[in-house]
Amino acid sequence: MELEKRGAVAPLLVTSTFLPLVEAQAKARRVTPRIVVVPHPVGGLNEAELAERIEAAAGALLPLADEARGSA
Amino acid sequence: MTDTEVIELPGVTEETWHEVAWERGWGDGLPTVPPTPARVAAALTALEGIDLELGPVPPSGLVPTRESFAANAVMAGCRPADLPVVLAAVRAMLAPEYNLHGVLATTHPCAPLVVVGGPVRTAVGLNSGGNCFGQGTRANAVIGRAVQLVTTHIGGARPGSMDRSTQGTPAKYSWCFGENEEESPFEPFSVRRGFAPGESMVTVAACEGPHNINDHGSTTGLGLLMTIAGTMTDAGSNNVYVKGPHFLVLGPEHAATLHRDGWTVDAIRDWLWERARMPVSQFSEENRRQFEDWGVKPDGDMYTVSTGPEMLHVLVAGGAGKHSAWIPSFGATAAVSRPVPVAR
Amino acid sequence: MNSDWDLAVVGAGVAGLTAARVAAEAGLRVVAYDRMTPGGQLVNLTTLHDVPEPGEVTSSAGLLGRLVAEAEAAGVTMSFAEVTRVRAGAAPRLETSEGEVGARAVVVATGLTAGRLGLPGEELLVGRGISTCAGCDGPLFRGRAVAVVGDDDWTAEEALELAEVATAVTVLVPGQPRWSGERVGRLAASARVEVLTGATVTALRGEGVLSGVVVATAGSERELAVDGLFPYVGRRGPGALVDGLPTDEAGRLRTEGGVRTAVPTVFVAGDARSAATGSVPSAGADGEAAGAAAVAMLRPAGGPGLRIVDPTFGVQPADSAAEAQAGGTADWSEVALFSNSKPNATELLRGVGERLQEHWELPELGFASKPNASAAADKDVIDWLSQRYKMVLVAVGD
Numbered sequence: 001m002e003l004e005k006r007g008a009v010a011p012l013l014v015t016s017t018f019l020p021l022v023e024a025q026a027k028a029r030r031v032t033p034r035i036v037v038v039p040h041p042v043g044g045l046n047e048a049e050l051a052e053r054i055e056a057a058a059g060a061l062l063p064l065a066d067e068a069r070g071s072a
Numbered sequence: 073m074t075d076t077e078v079i080e081l082p083g084v085t086e087e088t089w090h091e092v093a094w095e096r097g098w099g100d101g102l103p104t105v106p107p108t109p110a111r112v113a114a115a116l117t118a119l120e121g122i123d124l125e126l127g128p129v130p131p132s133g134l135v136p137t138r139e140s141f142a143a144n145a146v147m148a149g150c151r152p153a154d155l156p157v158v159l160a161a162v163r164a165m166l167a168p169e170y171n172l173h174g175v176l177a178t179t180h181p182c183a184p185l186v187v188v189g190g191p192v193r194t195a196v197g198l199n200s201g202g203n204c205f206g207q208g209t210r211a212n213a214v215i216g217r218a219v220q221l222v223t224t225h226i227g228g229a230r231p232g233s234m235d236r237s238t239q240g241t242p243a244k245y246s247w248c249f250g251e252n253e254e255e256s257p258f259e260p261f262s263v264r265r266g267f268a269p270g271e272s273m274v275t276v277a278a279c280e281g282p283h284n285i286n287d288h289g290s291t292t293g294l295g296l297l298m299t300i301a302g303t304m305t306d307a308g309s310n311n312v313y314v315k316g317p318h319f320l321v322l323g324p325e326h327a328a329t330l331h332r333d334g335w336t337v338d339a340i341r342d343w344l345w346e347r348a349r350m351p352v353s354q355f356s357e358e359n360r361r362q363f364e365d366w367g368v369k370p371d372g373d374m375y376t377v378s379t380g381p382e383m384l385h386v387l388v389a390g391g392a393g394k395h396s397a398w399i400p401s402f403g404a405t406a407a408v409s410r411p412v413p414v415a416r
Numbered sequence: 417m418n419s420d421w422d423l424a425v426v427g428a429g430v431a432g433l434t435a436a437r438v439a440a441e442a443g444l445r446v447v448a449y450d451r452m453t454p455g456g457q458l459v460n461l462t463t464l465h466d467v468p469e470p471g472e473v474t475s476s477a478g479l480l481g482r483l484v485a486e487a488e489a490a491g492v493t494m495s496f497a498e499v500t501r502v503r504a505g506a507a508p509r510l511e512t513s514e515g516e517v518g519a520r521a522v523v524v525a526t527g528l529t530a531g532r533l534g535l536p537g538e539e540l541l542v543g544r545g546i547s548t549c550a551g552c553d554g555p556l557f558r559g560r561a562v563a564v565v566g567d568d569d570w571t572a573e574e575a576l577e578l579a580e581v582a583t584a585v586t587v588l589v590p591g592q593p594r595w596s597g598e599r600v601g602r603l604a605a606s607a608r609v610e611v612l613t614g615a616t617v618t619a620l621r622g623e624g625v626l627s628g629v630v631v632a633t634a635g636s637e638r639e640l641a642v643d644g645l646f647p648y649v650g651r652r653g654p655g656a657l658v659d660g661l662p663t664d665e666a667g668r669l670r671t672e673g674g675v676r677t678a679v680p681t682v683f684v685a686g687d688a689r690s691a692a693t694g695s696v697p698s699a700g701a702d703g704e705a706a707g708a709a710a711v712a713m714l715r716p717a718g719g720p721g722l723r724i725v726d727p728t729f730g731v732q733p734a735d736s737a738a739e740a741q742a743g744g745t746a747d748w749s750e751v752a753l754f755s756n757s758k759p760n761a762t763e764l765l766r767g768v769g770e771r772l773q774e775h776w777e778l779p780e781l782g783f784a785s786k787p788n789a790s791a792a793a794d795k796d797v798i799d800w801l802s803q804r805y806k807m808v809l810v811a812v813g814d
Binding site: 002003006012022038040042050053054057062 | 760765767768
Binding site: 077078080082083086089091092095098106112127128129132133134136137139140142143144146221225228362365 | 420421422443444445520711715721722723724725726727728729731732757759
């Protein structure tokens with residue numbers, strides 16, 4: 001969120017359990033973060049499980065990134 | 073007091089307050105004292121002439137006002153005299169090196185450990201003797217609790233949303249005690265932290281609850297240190313790979329034995345730094361790789377506890393008996409000391 | 417956290433939203449339940465006549481938006497659980513689709529059930545010709561004939577709305593109409609509307625979909641071919657929902673003057689109340705009265721209750737706005753990854769980053785990581801990233 005304040009576009013890959021924390025921080029800082037939610041946990045996954053997470057996260061991120069680039 | 077700070081609770085009485093507070097997400101589960109404007113004003117008399125000097129409390133980033141700060145102390149059950157101690161502890165927690173944001177958001181079970189030194193201990197009736205980590209002394213209970221309530225309420229670090237601890241620790245209810253300076257054979261902890269004799273101070277760090285060190289058998293300082301080292305070599309402790317501060321709280325009897333055998337605080341620290349180590353073979357390969365990613369390398373074929381002898385803080389507390397305690401920390405925190413402010 | 421409330425409002429239409437807002441403004445913790453979206457009958461209307469003042473016209477969606485926004489601003493919690501039972505008593509309990517909750521007071525503002533004629537085969541034709549929402553289903557009957565059954569202002573308003581799309585609208589009034597003189601005029605002015613008084617629907621026609629109705633008028637019976645039927649009779653109040661309160665013949669809750677019921681903790685507002693007039697302004701007035709009555713009941717005569725200092729109060733730090741700085745000069749080819757160093761975070765970032773790299777055909781990706789997952793990010797690293805890169809993908813959590 002610090003990054004966005006300083007002008008960089010900073011999408012956050014947030015694991016689901018940390019989502020409320022990120023949202024509350026955003027509220028306190030009065031910023032609207034760009035969030036891609038990844039099912040918790042990420043640590044402890046094997047390769048195939050991780051690949052699945054990457055696939056899902058990329059699916060959400062690419063349109064978000066396109067939109068950010070398009071509107072800039 | 074501005075209007076926004078006072079909440080009207082229609083139909084609520086002192087009898088029904090606990091239910092109401094609980095429903096609103098206030099408190100820690102135990103009953104709290106309703107922070108009425110009169111009680112808050114009374115509590116604030118103890119801070120006359122003292123600026124709070126508090127910055128934003130993470131994760132909300134809000135800065136407490138005098139009234140909201142005092143409201144938390146009142147809710148915890150503090151008497152006015154307790155407030156300067158609570159204030160010193162909260163100031164210390166807000167020091168960047170304490171890393172309150174990380175402390176609150178972590179899954180690690182750390183609580184604000186509040187160690188008090190100097191004459192304020194007796195002034196507020198803080199227990200530094202028998203059962204000092206436990207229940208039964210008002211000052212210990214309410215000061216530690218008030219510190220936790222400030223982060224819960226003003227920081228908004230409620231369990232489940234902001235407080236992400238996997239299991240938490242009972243120490244999160246309250247975790248405050250005094251050094252037993254009277255029975256310590258060593259220079260007071262507060263003096264070693266840079267305070268003048270007779271000056272009161274608070275030291276905080278984000279710590280786990282105490283790990284007991286039972287040694288009824290050893291009759292020498294060296295024997296005791298072997299047992300202490302054994303307790304400190306804990307493969308699942310954050311101090312192995314996140315490093316950071318940790319505490320050795322000697323019971324007065326263990327402390328006396330060490331002192332009798334010529335062990336100074338520095339000698340204790342050095343010996344434990346060298347001897348409280350864990351063989352690499354005790355750790356899984358995956359875990360070792362993880363340590364390496366963090367830049368943590370074993371010293372030879374042994375992992376050390378933290379980064380050096382100076383990271384171990386040694387003090388004396390407790391009463392009769394052959395027990396001491398090792399208190400590991402979150403790692404990404406620091407032992408931060410602040411003087412207890414004196415009202416004018 | 418316990419899920420109990422000071423006030424539970426059942427039904428978030430005009431009356432319910434107003435009652436909830438009034439109570440929340442007085443400092444009560446209020447939940448407003450609506451099993452669908454908030455709005456009640458407003459959802460079924462497009463334009464409101466005589467709102468806010470006689471002779472004026474208001475958009476239904478605009479009014480609804482304002483009521484919801486005001487309720488939420490006052491601190492009302494909206495819930496979409498379905499309330500299946502209200503047990504009235506000294507400590508009311510509500511059974512909901514999400515479990516049982518307690519409230520110190522309840523405002524019942526459910527309105528009425530949809531209109532029904534009580535004829536054989538009727539339920540099978542609901543949604544297949546029978547509807548009670550002209551605003552929602554009217555367009556389905558464009559260029560076709562429909563009938564409307566009822567005698568009140570609501571019936572008249574729905575008939576007028578249908579007349580904008582249907583070729584013919586027959587309004588079947590069981591006795592004599594009760595609608596306002598203004599609506600008499602508007603109905604008469606519409607060439608597509610015909611009003612039959614003393615008319616009763618005695619049978620429904622149609623296999624699978626409605627094709628007509630049988631209408632009995634004084635001494636005669638005739639077939640009326642219609643594709644749509646909008647009954648606004650036989651609407652029931654929430655008597656079956658609420659235990660322990662007297663109801664009228666239509667299942668509406670009887671009150672003891674105004675919005676108070678025989679049970680001091682339960683109030684009724686809007687169309688659910690026996691003798692309600694069924695207009696938007698009267699529902700709003702009921703809501704105001706019920707909200708105020710609930711506040712008065714919960715604030716005993718002995719005193720205003722407890723005043724406390726808000727333990728969660730804080731102020732924004734003075735310098736928070738000053739921190740923002742202008743971004744760097746990087747363009748969209750400059751993208752970096754920033755890992756929190758938790759296990760697998762870097763792998764996840766790299767995986768997602770590679771997909772973006774492919775997608776945008778980027779020559780390379782920058783990379784930075786926190787030295788330690790538990791510490792706040794280093795200011796210098798943040799400075800460097802924000803100056804050097806246009807976009808930084810960040811990993812949070814574990």
